[in-house]
Amino acid sequence: MVSHKVLTHYPPFPDDVPTFSLFTISLSKLLARDEIETQRLIQACEEIGFFYLNVQDAGSASKILEDVDRIFHTAVDLFDLPLEEKKKYDFSGRGSYFGYKETGAEVLRDGYVDRNESYNVPRNEMLAVSNDFPTPEVLQRSRPVFQSMMRTSHSIASLLLELINDNLGLPKNTLNNFHRIDMPSGDAVRLIKAPPQPENDRRTALAEHTDYGSITIVFNRMGGLQVLPPGETTKWVYVRPLPGHAIVNIGDAMVKFTSGLLRSNLHRIVSPPGDQANYTRYSMLYFCRPDDHVLLRRLEGSSRIPKLGEGVVEEPINSKDWVLRRGLGRRSNLPSIDFEKTAGTEMMNRAVKVKA
Numbered sequence: 001m002v003s004h005k006v007l008t009h010y011p012p013f014p015d016d017v018p019t020f021s022l023f024t025i026s027l028s029k030l031l032a033r034d035e036i037e038t039q040r041l042i043q044a045c046e047e048i049g050f051f052y053l054n055v056q057d058a059g060s061a062s063k064i065l066e067d068v069d070r071i072f073h074t075a076v077d078l079f080d081l082p083l084e085e086k087k088k089y090d091f092s093g094r095g096s097y098f099g100y101k102e103t104g105a106e107v108l109r110d111g112y113v114d115r116n117e118s119y120n121v122p123r124n125e126m127l128a129v130s131n132d133f134p135t136p137e138v139l140q141r142s143r144p145v146f147q148s149m150m151r152t153s154h155s156i157a158s159l160l161l162e163l164i165n166d167n168l169g170l171p172k173n174t175l176n177n178f179h180r181i182d183m184p185s186g187d188a189v190r191l192i193k194a195p196p197q198p199e200n201d202r203r204t205a206l207a208e209h210t211d212y213g214s215i216t217i218v219f220n221r222m223g224g225l226q227v228l229p230p231g232e233t234t235k236w237v238y239v240r241p242l243p244g245h246a247i248v249n250i251g252d253a254m255v256k257f258t259s260g261l262l263r264s265n266l267h268r269i270v271s272p273p274g275d276q277a278n279y280t281r282y283s284m285l286y287f288c289r290p291d292d293h294v295l296l297r298r299l300e301g302s303s304r305i306p307k308l309g310e311g312v313v314e315e316p317i318n319s320k321d322w323v324l325r326r327g328l329g330r331r332s333n334l335p336s337i338d339f340e341k342t343a344g345t346e347m348m349n350r351a352v353k354v355k356a
């Protein structure tokens with residue numbers, strides 16, 4: 001493995017910036033079906049929708065940390081390719097959210113464009129569920145490590161889904177049956193590169209959003225991720241990356257399944273805090289999403305899931321269309337953008353509303 005200094009040589013996350021104190025949940029305790037830990041997981045999913053997951057000491061699942069390390073190196077190699085080469089893998093014109101997105105391809109609500117480039121590596125393709133688009137050679141070379149990382153991520157997400165399912169009292173395996181590893185879905189590993197921004201011109205690098213799928217597992221090194229805590233008058237705060245921990249968050253699909261009981265919190269990427277702002281930020285995520293055909297609507301069978309409001313009729317939209325509408329609906333090459341139609345579930349949370 002070629003060593004990339006850019007991944008290791010950056011200043012520490014500063015001690016003097018406000019951070020959001022998330023619950024830390026132990027994967028090894030969840031694997032042991034520890035009841036108190038499961039209760040804390042549910043509380044985190046309902047109140048904030050974000051938590052740290054300690055993935056150290058979790059048996060074979062801890063190997064994901066080595067896989068993530070290796071994929072970070074692959075990400076550097078990938079983004080080092082010439083722009084013209086990377087653009088061959090931009091499939092947005094063919095109606096796909098997989099593949100490459102160049103810097104500035106997305107419009108923010110403030111009218112500016114994003115300041116990051118990213119690549120969504122499809123789980124469908126890496127695990128040979130379907131093969132719709134070509135994959136760059138640099139990713140092909142890392143296929144075994146992507147496969148390992150994707151399988152572990154999917155199994156972590158499956159565990160979380162099982163615990164949430166059973167806590168809600170849904171019929172056994174209801175949620176897991178919507179997230180089958182052998183079915184086509186929007187599951188992907190996303191690689192993101194955000195270069196340092198000029199000191200006098202720092203803007204949001206990745207627009208505020210809620211995630212589109214069910215469960216996102218984030219592997220961060222540098223700061224830059226911010227969340228907007230619940231409440232009417234809150235301010236954006238950084239989430240400090242913790243070694244050996246993933247940051248996990250709940251996405252729109254779970255909000256829709258639970259009629260707003262679980263929370264999909266707004267978050268964004270800005271310049272990293274303190275001296276870290278002068279360094280290139282790489283991040284990596286696994287998006288676990290429902291299978292393509294699954295309808296995103298309130299599930300029957302749980303007394304904990306709130307009923308729909310009087311006269312509320314849910315839009316019949318499946319997971320695939322939801323991801324495409326949200327993921328491609330704000331591209332800068334579109335003739336017009338409807339920010340309301342492409343919005344997430346931030347206004348659906350039952351616990352505490354936020355201003356979008």
Ligand SMILES: O=C(O)CCC(=O)C(=O)O
Binds near residue numbers: 220
């Ligand atoms: O890079 C990060 O820390 C988060 C990125 C993110 O929220 C996303 O890509 O959905």
Ligand SMILES: [Fe+2]
Binds near residue numbers: 209210211267
């Ligand atoms: Fe996100």
